[in-house]
Amino acid sequence: MNPILVEALRGGTVESSHRGALAVIDAAGEVVVAIGDVDRPIFPRSAVKVLQAIPLVESGAADRLALTDEELAIACASHNGEPAHTRVVAGMLAKAGLDVDALECGTHWPYLDSAARSLATAGGEPSALNNNCSGKHAGFLCVACQRANGGDLARFARGYVAPQHPVMREVTAALQAATGYDLGTAPRGTDGCSIPTFAIPLKNLALAFARVATGQGLSPARAEAVTRLRRAVARSPFMVGGTERFDTRVMQQLGERVFCKVGAEGVFCAALPERGLGVAIKIDDGNNARAAEVTMAAVIEAFVPLDANEAAFMRDLSDVTLRNWNGISVGSLRATHALRRACDRRRA
Amino acid sequence: MNPILVEALRGGTVESSHRGALAVIDAAGEVVVAIGDVDRPIFPRSAVKVLQAIPLVESGAADRLALTDEELAIACASHNGEPAHTRVVAGMLAKAGLDVDALECGTHWPYLDSAARSLATAGGEPSALNNNCSGKHAGFLCVACQRANGGDLARFARGYVAPQHPVMREVTAALQAATGYDLGTAPRGTDGCSIPTFAIPLKNLALAFARVATGQGLSPARAEAVTRLRRAVARSPFMVGGTERFDTRVMQQLGERVFCKVGAEGVFCAALPERGLGVAIKIDDGNNARAAEVTMAAVIEAFVPLDANEAAFMRDLSDVTLRNWNGISVGSLRATHALRRACDRRRA
Numbered sequence A, B: 001m002n003p004i005l006v007e008a009l010r011g012g013t014v015e016s017s018h019r020g021a022l023a024v025i026d027a028a029g030e031v032v033v034a035i036g037d038v039d040r041p042i043f044p045r046s047a048v049k050v051l052q053a054i055p056l057v058e059s060g061a062a063d064r065l066a067l068t069d070e071e072l073a074i075a076c077a078s079h080n081g082e083p084a085h086t087r088v089v090a091g092m093l094a095k096a097g098l099d100v101d102a103l104e105c106g107t108h109w110p111y112l113d114s115a116a117r118s119l120a121t122a123g124g125e126p127s128a129l130n131n132n133c134s135g136k137h138a139g140f141l142c143v144a145c146q147r148a149n150g151g152d153l154a155r156f157a158r159g160y161v162a163p164q165h166p167v168m169r170e171v172t173a174a175l176q177a178a179t180g181y182d183l184g185t186a187p188r189g190t191d192g193c194s195i196p197t198f199a200i201p202l203k204n205l206a207l208a209f210a211r212v213a214t215g216q217g218l219s220p221a222r223a224e225a226v227t228r229l230r231r232a233v234a235r236s237p238f239m240v241g242g243t244e245r246f247d248t249r250v251m252q253q254l255g256e257r258v259f260c261k262v263g264a265e266g267v268f269c270a271a272l273p274e275r276g277l278g279v280a281i282k283i284d285d286g287n288n289a290r291a292a293e294v295t296m297a298a299v300i301e302a303f304v305p306l307d308a309n310e311a312a313f314m315r316d317l318s319d320v321t322l323r324n325w326n327g328i329s330v331g332s333l334r335a336t337h338a339l340r341r342a343c344d345r346r347r348a
Helices: A045-052 A054-058 A069-074 A083-095 A113-121 A134-148 A153-157 A166-179 A202-214 A220-235 A246-257 A290-303 A308-318 A337-344 B045-052 B054-058 B069-075 B083-095 B113-121 B134-148 B153-157 B166-179 B202-214 B220-235 B246-257 B290-303 B308-318 B337-344
Strands: A004-010 A013-026 A031-035 A188-190 A196-198 A259-263 A267-272 A277-283 A319-323 A329-335 B004-010 B013-026 B031-035 B188-190 B196-198 B259-263 B267-272 B277-283 B319-323 B329-335
Touching (some): A004 A290, A013 A337, A045 A134, A045 A166, A045 A220, A045 A259, A045 A267, A054 A166, A069 A083, A069 A220, A113 B113, A134 A153, A166 A196, A166 A202, A166 A220, A220 A246, A220 A259, A246 A308, A267 A290, A290 A308, B004 B337, B013 B202, B013 B290, B013 B337, B031 B337, B045 B259, B054 B134, B054 B220, B069 B083, B069 B134, B069 B220, B083 B134, B134 B166, B166 B202, B166 B220, B202 B220, B202 B259, B202 B267, B220 B246, B246 B290, B290 B319, B290 B329, B290 B337
Antiparallel strands (some): A004 A013, A004 A329, A188 A196, A267 A277, B004 B329, B188 B196, B259 B267
16 A cells, blocks of 8 residues: 555645655665555656657667757657647658658647647647657657668658567667566556557666666666757756646756656656666556656655755645635645655655 | 545556545435545535535525526536536626626636637637636525625625625535534635635535435425426536536436536535435545546446446446547546445445
8 A cells, every 4th residue: 555645735624645656766776765565567658758769869860860959858758739849849750751640649739728729729730749749759750760771761660659660679678678677578558649658666667767867777878878868858848848847847947957757647757867866656546747746846855955946946846835716825735744754764 | 544446447457546435325314335434524626516506596596587497507517618608607697687707716718628729719718707617606696696685786796705705604504404514613625716615524425415316304495496406407417517528428318317516626426316315425636537437437327227228328437448649449447346346235
C-alpha cells in the first residue's frame, strides 16, 4: 500500500488524497529515497521521451539534419500544440524530406484550450502536428531518414510505431540500456500515440534519470546524446510543454539544474545534474498531473540548492493555492508531511 | 483505508487504480451496501444540487414563475455551457426580472470543448451563463425573487452566495433536513461557484437520496418538491449535463428509473426510485469523474432491473474500452471484483 503523497484541502479540510510511490537514486544505484513500492513495474508513458530520443542523436541524424536546440527539445516533449510547437515539428519533418502525412501519432486539438480556440477561430482544424507527441514522432522519422540512408524513406518509415520496426527497435534498445531493465519480458501496452510502452519499476526509471544527470552507466555515445538533449531542453524549455506547463515553468526558472518530464497517468521523472540524482514518481490514481507535479516540486525543493526566489517559486508549486471561478481562495494542494520528511531526511 | 473500486488497465496490466467509498441505503436508513468509510464527512459538491433546489419548488417560486421542466432540470445541473443550456438559464433569469449580471457563480468557458470552440469561432466570449452552475444560481435567484415579494429584488438578491444570506439559509436548511446531518457543526468550505459546501458523511448523503427516491422522511412539501425536480430532470436530461455527459446519457436511457448527479472531486449521488434506494460515492483521489462514473454504473447494474439492451448500455459505462488518438483499443477502465461482489451480494 503506497502512502499518501499529496492532499487537496478545501476550507482547511482534506477533500481528496493521492497515494503514490517515489524513487530517488544515484548513478551508482544507491537508493536515496524510496517511498512506497518502487519495484512494481509501471508504464512510464511520456516521462521517458528523452530516453526514446537517444537514437536521434546517437544515430547521427541530429548532426546530419543540423537539428537545432528547439528541434531536439521538442523530440523530448509533450507539447501544447501551440503554433510555436507545430512550426518546429513541421520544420523537422521538412529537414527529413517528409511532412505531416508521415506522422503516425494521431490527431487531437491542442492541449492548451486557448490555442484550440484560436485555431478554431482562424478556421483551422487540428492535424497530427498538434498532437502532443508530434515532436517525438518527428524525431523517430529523422532516425528513419538516417537509417534509410538515401533509400525509399517513405516506404522505410511506414509503420515506424510498431514494436518490430527497425526504428522502434532502436528506441527500445536505448530505453532498455538506460533503465537496465529487460524489456523483452516486461508487460507491454500501446501508448496514446500508438508506440509501445513497457512497464518498468520506478527504481530502474530513477536509475535511468541518474544516468541522464551524470552520463555514468551509459556508453560514451549515449552519454553524449543525453547531455546534448538535456541541454537543448534547458535552452528551449517552451518546446517541451508550453504555456502554463509545469515542466516549462520549472526549467525556465532553474535551467540546466533540473530536467523534468511529465507522463500520462501520474508519472513524473527528473534528472538533477547538480546532485547526480534521478527521480521517478507514479501516483496510483494517475488521473491527471496535479499530484505528480506537487510531488516533483517537493522533491526539487529537497534536493536542488535554491536561492530565496527559487525556493518561493517552487513552494508555490508544492503548496498550491486553489481558487474558484471568482478568484476566491478555496483551498490548497500540498505535499504531505510524510513526503517532505522522507525527502528531508536525505537532503544533506 | 478504502478499497480499490476502479482500475485502469493498459495492455492487460493494471496501470492506475482508484480507491473510494460507497453507501447504498434505503429510506428507513437500512444500510444495503457500505464499502469503505461511509461515516467520514466529505464535501458533496455539485452532487446535491437537487437538494439545494428544493426551496425553488417549496417556496412557490417554481409555480409563480411558471418554470418549465427544462428550467427545473437546469437548476439541478452541472451543465456543459452549450447554447441550449445558456438559453434556458437566460430565460429563467428573465422570468425573475433579472439578467446575467445577477449571477455570482463566476465565468468560465463551456466545459464541452467543441462548444467552447464554437463560441470562440462566432467571436463570442463566455459569460456567467456558461458556468456549469448557472442554472442552480438562476434557481437561487428565483427563490430570491419569491422572497423579495415585490420589493427591491436586485438589492435583496445581492450576495446571495454568502452562507448568511436568507436564500442560502433556506438552501442549507433543505440540505440539512434531507441529509439529517447537523450542518451547523459540519466542516464548511467554499464551492467552485462561491456558495458554501458542507462536509457530510456518505451514509447521510445516501439517506438523502433514498428520500429523493421515495419522498419518505421529508415534509410533504419537500417530498413533492423532490419528486417534481426528479421528474423534470427525467424529462429533460440534456439540461442536467449535456453532450456526451454520463448523467445525461444514463437518464436518456433509463428515464425516471435513475436520478444521478455527479459532483466535483469524485463524488456521485443517485436516487433509484424502483428500489427505494439512495446511493453516494466518493473516490479518494477526486481527480476527475472517470472512477466515480464507473462505480455508479456498476451500482446501477446491480440494483436497477435492466433489459438486455439497457444492461449492455450500462456495461459499456462500467467496463469502458479506452482508445488512443488513432482509435486503437489500448486498455479499459473497469469496476473491480470487490465492488461488483459487494453489490451483487445485496441485489436480490
